[in-house]
Amino acid sequence: PLLRRAARSLLPARVWRRPKHGFGVPTGAWLRGPLRELTRELLEPGRLRRQGLFDPPYVSALLDRHLRGVANHRKELWTLLMFELWAGAYLGG
Known part of the structure; x- marks a missing residue:
């Protein structure tokens, strides 16, 4: 609200009255x-097999289809990538 009040004298009402909205992050790109x-390295099938947490063929198929532009698996791959980075930092994985 503070920023909106400050902008009232500078911007038209149609701008400062509109509701807040989010913005996209280009994770797919x-x-x-x-x-x-980095994604290929951390989601490499041998690495995933050694960890025993995820199905390597399934993850490989997701990654391959995403990289070829056949499908958009950005959410799944981003989640897997963030998990792998977290595990490396906190679990020594």
């Missing part, structure tokens, strides 16, 4: 671009 190699 990041996974295909700058995070591609």
